[in-house]
Amino acid sequence: MVQKLPNRDEVKVVYTWNLADLFAAEEDFTNSLVDIEQEVQQFSEKYKGKVNNPSIIIEALTDYSAVYEKIVPAGTYASLSLSTDQTNTTAQMRANKFSSLSAKISSELSFLTSELVELPDEMILEASKLAPAFQHYLDKLLEKKKYELHPEVEKTLAAYSASFNAPYKLYNTTKMQDISFDNFEVAEKSYPLSYVSFENDWEAESDPAIRRAAFESFSAKLKEYQHTTAITYDMHVQMEKTTADIRGYDSIFDYLLLNQEVDRTLYNRQIDLIMNELAPHMRKYAKLLQKVHGLDKMTFADLKISLDPTYEPTISIEESKKYIDDALAIMGDEYLDMVDRAYKERWIDFAQNTGKSTGAFCSSPYGNHPYILISWSSRMNEVFVLAHELGHAGHFYHANKEQTIFNARPSLYFIEAPSTMNEMLVANHLLANSADPKFKRWVISSIVARTYYHNFVTHLLEAAYQRKVYERVDQGLNVNAQILNEYKRSVLEEFWGEAVEISEGAELTWMRQPHYYMGLYPYTYSAGLTISTQVAKRILNEGQVAVDEWTNVLKAGGTKSPVELAKMAGVDITTEEPLRDTISYIGSLIDELITLTDVIEHN
Incomplete structure (x- = not known):
């Protein structure tokens, strides 16, 4: 029988991922946001209005890469800490804080793309020859050139990036916080229900009476939120359509x-x-x-x-490693070493707890090791x-x-x-x-x-x-x-x-x-x-x-x-x-x- 999920602070640490590899303490994360904001300001002062020849293009992109490499772990830390418990108000505030800063940064840095697309194609191509590492980035820039808007418009759109992401955040809030599933009953016996228990257990339950009752109860609760969720989704797709139109694409596709x-x-x-x-x-x-x-x-x-x-x-977390090692051995020693580190160094969040994101995903922040989220059910x-x-x-x-x-x-x-x-x-x-x-x-x-x-x-x-x-x-x-x-x-x-x-x-x-x-x-x-x-x-x-x-x-x-x-x-x-x-x-x-x-x- 499915048990009620524990709270995040009740699960064993050994089965959670180690976000300290990104930031050892909350203070380090907070300080990184201050550093990022300062570096973005310095970057803007150094290059705004001055990206006008191939060598400056390369210098600017090199510095831009360095800034971006600091933004990625901060965003990852904010996102991952929320994904393991979306009911945690501290994690919510941390994610909102980064989201607001990200919008501000995007607006401040938008000048770089705007200035680059104003340059002659020949100059962009010359820069690509000088630094092949940036060729792919610059080639894609040339493809998007005809869809770029006036620099001030680009800056304004970037400033609203947090708002453009709001439907997704609203969807997750509705799904993981507002929807509270009732127990369902079969033959006078009560069974607990949640997103995780339904998708990990009840959907695959072998007893058809329990399985179908779980589906009915789950669907009935979803139905109560269908209109809010639909409006949220419509908001998202309408913003995509508007963006496609104002940029001049033939279609949203x-x-x-x-x-x-x-x-x-x-x-x-x-x-x-x-x-x-x-x-x-x-x-x-x-x-x-x-x-x-x-x-x-x-x-x-x-x-x-x-x-x-x-x-x-059934299989334990510890036993799973043997199967995976044996199966992936063909990929070579370096690959298996990565798998070994993933288990040993807690790259994987196995725990099942209230408020945790459903399903599984892998986040791979540049300059750091990957992180994997899964809710292990021992199947x-x-x-x-x-x-x-x-x-x-x-x-x-x-x-x-x-x-x-x-x-x-x-x-x-x-x-x-x-x-x-x-x-x-x-x-x-x-x-x-x-x-x-x-x-x-x-x-x-x-x-x-x-x-x-x-x-x-x-x-x-x-x-x-x-x-x-x-x-x-x-x-x-x-x-x-x-x-x-x-x-x-x-x-x-x-x-x-x-x-x-x-x-x-x-x-x-x-x-x-x-x-x-x-x-x-x-x-x-x-x-x-x-x-x-x-x-x-x-x-x-x-x-x-x-x-x-x-x-x-x-x-x-x-x-x-x-x-x-x-x-x-x-x-x-x-x-x-x-x-x-x-x-x-x-x-x-x-x-x-x-x-x-x-x-x-x-x-």
Whole structure:
């Protein structure tokens, strides 16, 4: 049974991350904000109105990098301390303090971009030749040049950056602080409910009566907040639309895709092909779940159940390291050393506590080690989640060491490739080390139910829904709770067809995901997994050669476009072939699950 979550100050320190690696004491953080503000002022006095030749450009960008390298850990510290307990008023005030300072800094520093885009292209290109480390930054600047506004307008917009981030903060406040879930009852027995317990436990509960009751209770509570959450989201997308319009983009999609360095062809292909061609495979998987569990019908509330809930082993945090070490050993000693440090030096926050952000993420501040948030529930499935986040950590561990602060981060389109790659490596390792049909079925069902379902279904259906929202907003229209519910339900019904009954409340799942406040992010999960699926196959077949090429991709950071990075790893994403092959591979895994189930049931 799920227990009530402890408060943050009640959890064991050993299972929390060590933010002292960023700032040893609160006083150090406060002093850093003062130092940053002073350095920004000095930078402004030194360069404002004087960036007018190639050598000055390089000097200014070098100093700008140094300032930015101090801003990053401060912002990370404020953000991470809040993410572990959003009910903590000190953490809230700290985050607000940094947010206000960040807006002020952005406004003060906005002159640099404004002055650079006013210079002749030839001068920018000459500066790139003088300092290749800044070439990527300057190339992207030239791309954005036509969308830049008057310097005073840019300064004003930057000053409002904290306000532009307000919808996301409001969304999190509603979700993590205002929504308080009631216990739900089944057969006169009471069960506690929270965001974390629902997503970590009740969604996968094997008893259908408890699982469906939890879903109904969870959805009923979400429904009470649907109008506030919808207004919050509409505020966000309207600001994006206004920004796209005043900057002169043809559409909100072009605005949001520019930084991803891909065009709408790759974006639409990912959504359309999966919606059309993966759906039949996943419907077959849903029917398999229904058959194995003997369900009267398959509902949306049943989709996260395990194929064999009696078999899934539990695992301690300490035991998880052995699995991850063994699976990721192929990546080499340096990579394993990073994993070892992550455990030993408390880079990972494993604790479950009230107010902690849901899900899992990895934050990789430049100049510091990565931080991983996860709420460990002791399910073996969590090994895949942790491997995923360690994939992000390994990516930026390499990229941050090899690249400048402006070159380390790749396009959002590519960001999920290294993380999902690790999930594939874990799966391949587990499959290679057991011939037991039940264990094999558990591993393959974990790949399907976690790795592919999460990235190719959950997030992709978010993307299909999100595209409908942006198409509407691009026409100058607003959204409200009714419209968002209709869009979400229509996407779910289109994908699942007759195989799954879309339970009442399923349409509210748009309320659960913070990704909608991060631009066109949801579709990139399947894009990244498409690349990593192909590379994982290469590693299985070609070994060290493919590993070395992949490591070079990680080290390249953001110096190349997603198409170029994929090409370095031997994958051509300018064609449909990698995506079609990945969809076919998912289909083969589901067919294997059906075969293994027949073998197990007849033995």
